[in-house]
Amino acid sequence: MQLNINGQSQTVTTDPSTPLLWVLRDELNLTGTKFGCGIAACGACTVHVDGQPVRSCVMPVSAVASQKIRTIESLGTPDKPHPLQIAWIAEQVPQCGYCQSGMLMAAAALLDKNPQPSDADIDAAMTNLCRCGTYQRVRAAIHRAAAELKKGGAA
Amino acid sequence: MKRRTWILSALGATGALVVGWGAMPARSRLGSPELMLPTQGDVALNGWIKIAADGAVVLAMPRSEMGQGVHTALAMLVAEELDVPLERVRLEQAGADSIYGNVAMLVASLPFHPLDSEGEHKPTKIKLAEWMVGKIARELGINATGGSSSVADLWEPLRMAAATARASLVQAAAAAWKVPANEITVRDGVMQHASGQKAHYGQMGAAAAGSTPPNIAPKAREDWKLIGQRAARNDIPAKVTGQAQFGMDVRLPGLLFAAVRMNPVLGGAAAPMDTQAALALPGVSQVVALDAWGGGTGGFAVVATNTWQARQGAQAVKVQWPTPGASSGHQALDTTRIQADLLKALNTESGFTFHEQGLPLKAEQTAASRIDALYQAPYLAHATMEPMNCTARVLDGKVEVWVPTQVPQMARAMAAKVAGVKEDQVTVHVTLLGGGFGRRLEVDFVGQAVQVAMACKGAPVQLVWSREEDMTHDFYRPMHLAKFQASIDAQGEVSSLRIKSAGDAITPRWMARAAPHLSGPIDMPDKTTSEGLFDLPYGFLNQHMSHVATKSGVPVGFWRSVGHSHNAFFSESFIDELAVATKQDPLAFRLKLLKDAPRYAAVLQLAATQAGWGKPLPAGRAQGIALHKSFGAIVAQVAEVSVEQGQIRVHRVVCAIDCGTVVNPDTVAQQMQSSVVYALSAALYGQIDIVGGVVQQGNFPSYPMVTLSQAPTVETHIVPSTRHPAGVGEPAVPPLAPAVGNALFALTGKRQRALPLKP
Numbered sequence: 049m050q051l052n053i054n055g056q057s058q059t060v061t062t063d064p065s066t067p068l069l070w071v072l073r074d075e076l077n078l079t080g081t082k083f084g085c086g087i088a089a090c091g092a093c094t095v096h097v098d099g100q101p102v103r104s105c106v107m108p109v110s111a112v113a114s115q116k117i118r119t120i121e122s123l124g125t126p127d128k129p130h131p132l133q134i135a136w137i138a139e140q141v142p143q144c145g146y147c148q149s150g151m152l153m154a155a156a157a158l159l160d161k162n163p164q165p166s167d168a169d170i171d172a173a174m175t176n177l178c179r180c181g182t183y184q185r186v187r188a189a190i191h192r193a194a195a196e197l198k199k200g201g202a203a
Numbered sequence: 204m205k206r207r208t209w210i211l212s213a214l215g216a217t218g219a220l221v222v223g224w225g226a227m228p229a230r231s232r233l234g235s236p237e238l239m240l241p242t243q244g245d246v247a248l249n250g251w252i253k254i255a256a257d258g259a260v261v262l263a264m265p266r267s268e269m270g271q272g273v274h275t276a277l278a279m280l281v282a283e284e285l286d287v288p289l290e291r292v293r294l295e296q297a298g299a300d301s302i303y304g305n306v307a308m309l310v311a312s313l314p315f316h317p318l319d320s321e322g323e324h325k326p327t328k329i330k331l332a333e334w335m336v337g338k339i340a341r342e343l344g345i346n347a348t349g350g351s352s353s354v355a356d357l358w359e360p361l362r363m364a365a366a367t368a369r370a371s372l373v374q375a376a377a378a379a380w381k382v383p384a385n386e387i388t389v390r391d392g393v394m395q396h397a398s399g400q401k402a403h404y405g406q407m408g409a410a411a412a413g414s415t416p417p418n419i420a421p422k423a424r425e426d427w428k429l430i431g432q433r434a435a436r437n438d439i440p441a442k443v444t445g446q447a448q449f450g451m452d453v454r455l456p457g458l459l460f461a462a463v464r465m466n467p468v469l470g471g472a473a474a475p476m477d478t479q480a481a482l483a484l485p486g487v488s489q490v491v492a493l494d495a496w497g498g499g500t501g502g503f504a505v506v507a508t509n510t511w512q513a514r515q516g517a518q519a520v521k522v523q524w525p526t527p528g529a530s531s532g533h534q535a536l537d538t539t540r541i542q543a544d545l546l547k548a549l550n551t552e553s554g555f556t557f558h559e560q561g562l563p564l565k566a567e568q569t570a571a572s573r574i575d576a577l578y579q580a581p582y583l584a585h586a587t588m589e590p591m592n593c594t595a596r597v598l599d600g601k602v603e604v605w606v607p608t609q610v611p612q613m614a615r616a617m618a619a620k621v622a623g624v625k626e627d628q629v630t631v632h633v634t635l636l637g638g639g640f641g642r643r644l645e646v647d648f649v650g651q652a653v654q655v656a657m658a659c660k661g662a663p664v665q666l667v668w669s670r671e672e673d674m675t676h677d678f679y680r681p682m683h684l685a686k687f688q689a690s691i692d693a694q695g696e697v698s699s700l701r702i703k704s705a706g707d708a709i710t711p712r713w714m715a716r717a718a719p720h721l722s723g724p725i726d727m728p729d730k731t732t733s734e735g736l737f738d739l740p741y742g743f744l745n746q747h748m749s750h751v752a753t754k755s756g757v758p759v760g761f762w763r764s765v766g767h768s769h770n771a772f773f774s775e776s777f778i779d780e781l782a783v784a785t786k787q788d789p790l791a792f793r794l795k796l797l798k799d800a801p802r803y804a805a806v807l808q809l810a811a812t813q814a815g816w817g818k819p820l821p822a823g824r825a826q827g828i829a830l831h832k833s834f835g836a837i838v839a840q841v842a843e844v845s846v847e848q849g850q851i852r853v854h855r856v857v858c859a860i861d862c863g864t865v866v867n868p869d870t871v872a873q874q875m876q877s878s879v880v881y882a883l884s885a886a887l888y889g890q891i892d893i894v895g896g897v898v899q900q901g902n903f904p905s906y907p908m909v910t911l912s913q914a915p916t917v918e919t920h921i922v923p924s925t926r927h928p929a930g931v932g933e934p935a936v937p938p939l940a941p942a943v944g945n946a947l948f949a950l951t952g953k954r955q956r957a958l959p960l961k962p
Contacts, residue, residue: 063485066511074460074509079452080445082637083510084588085670089903092588120445133443140435140869143877144270145442146449146588146637171912177903179588179638180270181880183914185873 049113053078054122064110068102069093071109072119080120080149084177091176094150094157095119101157101173120149123156131200132156135193143180150176155190164194232341232360233367234302236412239263240295246408248371250302251364252281253295254411258392258403260287260365264294265303266357267348267609268438269639270877271932272870275436276354277361279866283429284365284421287392287404289437296633299612299626301344307356308347309340312710314557314730317738317832318800345718348609349644349761351834351930354866358928362421368411370419375410376402424925433869438635450607450634451667453594461655461666462513463493465502465676466524468896469758470533473501477521481505484519486512491658496650497617498716498758500676504655510667528895533756536896538582538682541755545684546577548705554751555728557737561745563690566699570690574784576777578687580769580958582891583680583762584898584906589637590673593652596663597622602629602653603663607636609643613717617646621653640881641761645678646717674906675898678760679891681707685736685773689781697781699745704770707759708732708752726752731761735770735831735937740803741778741796757893763881764936767833771937772886772944772958775829779945780954789828789945790816802861803830806922807839810859813920814841823847824854827946829938835929836862840879840938842915844946846962851887853915853943858935860919863926871931872919878935879917884909886940886960 051058053076062071072078072095081104084092088103095104096118124130132155142148151174158165158173165173170187178186234250241247244256253261262281268274278292297303310333319326325333370384373394377384380400387394393403441447466472478490486508495501505516529535567573594605595618602622608614611631619626636643652666668676683706692698708729714722729752737748762768782792790811797804807830811817816826823845830839843855858875865871888907892899900906944955955961 062509063512066509070509070511073451074511077454078445079448079454082449082588083451083590083667085903087670087902087904090588124444126444129443136443137435137439140439140873142270142436142439142442143272143873144268144588144636144638145438145447148442149445152443174911177588177908177910179586179640179881179884179908181877181909181914183880183909183911184876184917186911 049109051109051113051117052115053117054119060109062109065108068095068104068107068109068112068117072104078119078121082146082149084147090147091154092147092150094153094176096153096157099157099160101154120153123152130156131193131196132159132189135189135196139185139189139192141182141185141189143182147176147178151178151186155186158190159194159197163197165190232302233364234300238298238300238302240298246412248368248411249364250300251361252368254368254372254404254408255293256405256408258291258405260285260292260404261295262292263297263303265297265346266353267633267636267639269348269609269636269643272436272867272873273348273353274438275434276866276870277357278437279429279434280358280361281365283427284362285369285392286389289429289434291392299346299615301341303346304340304344305347305352305356306337306340308350308352309345310336311350311352311834312730314733314737316558318740321800321802346610346612347644348639349641351933354928355835355930363419366421367416367419370416371411371414372404372407374414374416375407379407379410430866431868434867448634449589449637450592450594450605451589451665453605453634453665455594455596455663457662459488459506459508459659459662459664460510460513461504461506461664462510462517463502463504463651463666463668463672464517464520464522465493465500465672467675468525468527468533469500469536469676469893469898470495470756471500471525471896473503474522474524476503480521481516481519484512484516487516489658490516490520491655493651493654496621496654497645497647498678498712499647504651504666506655506659506664514669527897534896536755536757536893538893541682541757542579544755545682545705545753548751548753549684549686549703552751554703554705554749556747556749557728557733558746558748561699563699563701563745563747566745567688567690569692570698571693572691574689574691574780576687576780576956577684578773578776578956579684580682580772581889582682582757582893583885583889584674584677584891584900585640585642585762586674586906587638587640587642590668590670591642591648592665592667593649594663594665595652595656596661597653597656598661600624600628603632604629604649604652605632605634606649607634607643608646608649609636609639610646610717614646614649617649618653621650622657640763641765642677644713644761671901674901678758680762680768681709681755681757681759683769685770687773687777691785695785697743697785700743701747702736702774703749703751704733704736705751705753706732707755707757709759709761709765712759713761728752731766733766733770735767735833736774738832739774740800740832741793742799743796764833764933767831767937769958771829771831772940775831775938775941776944776956779941779948788817793830803832803837806830806837806859806861809920809922810839810841810857813859813918814857816841825946825950827942827944827949829941829945831938833934833937836860836931836934838934838938840935840942842939842942842946844943844950846950849962851943851947851960851962853883855916855918856939856942857918858920859922860931860935861922861924862929862931862934863924864928865921866928868921871921874931875919875935876917878933879939880909880914882936882939883915883943886943886958889959
């Protein structure tokens with residue numbers, strides 16, 4: 049099966065019913081996407097499929113074979129970090145950090161769709177669970193990135 | 204047994220056994236350079252510090268990073284003393300020598316009343332006991348990350364190690380340049396002399412090795428450049444790019460993956476299996492029966508070429524677990540029955556007295572009125588975001604494990620035991636932890652991974668629990684009950700307070716499974732059962748606090764803030780009840796009782812002032828206040844609460860904290876935010892029920908967490924202090940539930956005496 053992941057074509061041999069999460073982690077060694085609950089309840093496994101935030105732990109890989117998959121590994125590069133990654137560092141968001149890949153991917157999908165989200169927009173889009181309680185800083189960092197985007201044009 | 208007798212006898216027994224009563228000075232924790240990993244081009248100056256050829260500083264890191272910011276805080280101490288930028292400090296996992304053991308955590312287990320140490324000078328008896336336990340702890344050298352103790356423990360040893368290294372380097376430069384050492388200045392790791400001589404640390408590393416400069420002292424407080432200033436955490440860049448390596452992210456050539464299914468009955472054993480269908484599935488290579496390691500539960504693991512296949516295999520195994528529910532043993536575990544047992548214990552047993560003063564029973568006889576209340580708190584799971592996992596390889600009599608753990612030496616001991624090798628044949632790689640909260644003070648999953656690896660013929664195997672296995676096979680925060688009896692005199696003041704609590708003691712159960720060689724047949728009284736009840740700061744003249752330690756059979760463990768997590772809810776809610784009963788404002792009532800506890804009063808007042816206590820609030824909102832000391836830090840919180848559409852809503856939590864000297868104020872703020880959210884999830888939703896030995900909650904829908912949209916705004920105000928640093932990872936957890944509960948009372952007039960709270 050051919051997959052388009054982070055702009056690259058990848059051949060995978062896994063059973064088609066395998067959730068995308070395990071293909072990414074165990075077959076392609078893209079371990080930035082995390083396992084948290086296995087039932088799409090926590091969001092730690094969030095990736096983008098054709099720009100939409102998707103919880104990869106319940107998404108059969110066969111269902112996304114023809115779509116563009118984007119993971120945390122390609123959200124930014126060391127030379128050109130995503131505005132959210134810059135904001136995340138400025139606001140010192142992560143603690144244990146385990147849920148943060150999913151948080152960032154959910155936030156990136158939100159800003160793609162809505163570059164100037166209100167608090168209510170953030171509430172609705174950011175349903176990822178975090179046991180360290182980084183929520184307040186997640187909110188602040190999204191607002192910070194949105195403000196930077198407004199100043200500097202599109203990311 | 205009385206408290207004093209117990210302390211002395213415990214000290215006598217362990218002290219005489221382990222180190223004798225000799226008055227030898229406490230063992231130095233500087234350590235020799237050989238303790239550090241030899242690496243090309245680096246020069247070790249002691250057991251903590253290496254100097255790299257490029258002048259960078261390599262720090263031996265014995266503590267686990269699980270979100271609390273400890274890797275940054277400890278690196279800051281070293282950067283400060285060596286005058287290098289924080290980003291020039293690299294971390295390397297420390298070895299297993301006893302200098303890396305946690306002394307502060309053990310000293311903190313002494314059940315002294317905190318007010319005894321509030322003054323400028325500690326009483327001799329306390330100093331003596333702390334010295335003795337400290338000495339024992341140094342000998343034992345138990346490396347554990349827990350008890351909010353990392354900075355408190357390493358504050359002196361690390362600064363001394365770095366200051367000593369710096370002096371050696373400066374001395375080496377002075378000798379090379381033939382100038383007096385005190386004329387050399389250091390800036391950003393570069394040594395300089397007015398003569399124009401200049402060298403970075405890397406150029407003097409070899410010359411500095413082996414020297415032992417005398418009379419070293421850490422920098423004076425007024426010379427600090429880093430300590431006390433906001434510093435960016437050193438672990439964050441990797442955590443925003445997906446590059447940070449947690450236990451589950453270990454990838455090795457030929458790595459196999461294992462899924463686990465345990466006996467649904469807590470503590471149950473493996474059972475007969477039909478593995479035919481599982482082994483027929485693609486990718487599945489074998490099924491391994493698992494023993495109940497480390498006080499955990501038995502079951503089996505299925506090994507496959509990826510996690511998903513392993514899970515499919517695990518589901519395909521037909522297994523005959525014993526039917527849950529029985530008259531005795533694990534299958535009889537039932538939270539409803541345990542609750543009744545605790546109540547019975549409260550009413551029929553006298554328990555161990557942790558604190559007494561005055562004559563409370565006499566005060567009760569002359570009381571004008573009495574207030575009694577019964578409080579309770581349920582079992583709780585840790586639910587770290589990263590489920591339990593461990594990667595292991597057993598090859599040619601050597602064992603290697605990669606594990607997110609709070610106790611690397613215990614992981615090593617477990618691996619050695621399972622593989623049947625000596626501990627020095629085991630290498631433990633500590634990864635980042637996707638949350639710890641005390642769950643990773645257990646090593647049950649390490650035993651499982653090594654057992655599976657032994658069946659994998661030298662191939663590495665990564666064993667990962669599902670969320671359901673994680674939630675149903677935890678070591679739970681124990682259920683506790685507490686009975687409060689207060690009397691009010693003719694003047695309308697509280698004249699006595701008696702508290703008796705009941706619940707399982709965690710420490711003896713943990714010792715029995717983690718360090719059986721240190722565990723005896725009789726349980727010592729466990730301070731964690733009564734912390735937050737026996738050590739109240741309030742000046743009640745007549746007090747008696749006791750605890751009845753039960754043995755329910757449920758596997759219980761340390762849960763962020765341990766006994767304080769429930770006892771603060773009990774005590775600070777009841778204090779509020781007393782304020783109401785004596786018709787006093789909850790803040791004024793507390794302040795009046797804190798005349799002999801000025802640090803507590805200052806923290807409480809700061810939170811109240813910053814929260815605008817007593818000022819008008821938006822309609823439908825109310826404030827509640829709570830104060831609690833744990834892990835050396837005093838925290839007060841004011842919670843602003845409403846009930847909207849049948850749901851409790853916490854809008855704002857103002858925290859004030861006195862945690863002694865602050866290393867990184869932003870970490871303090873992070874931990875206040877973290878603790879509030881963690882504690883709020885427990886206060887609003889946290890409850891584990893056990894029926895017939897089986898935990899009923901299995902994943903987040905049945906054990907919910909507070910989400911972003913529900914998270915309150917958390918404000919942090921730090922009381923300036925020059926005291927020894929205390930912990931910050933846990934102390935803001937305990938006051939949250941009572942602050943919210945007290946606010947709900949102010950809002951609704953209904954007192955809630957059980958967790959979780961109800962709208």
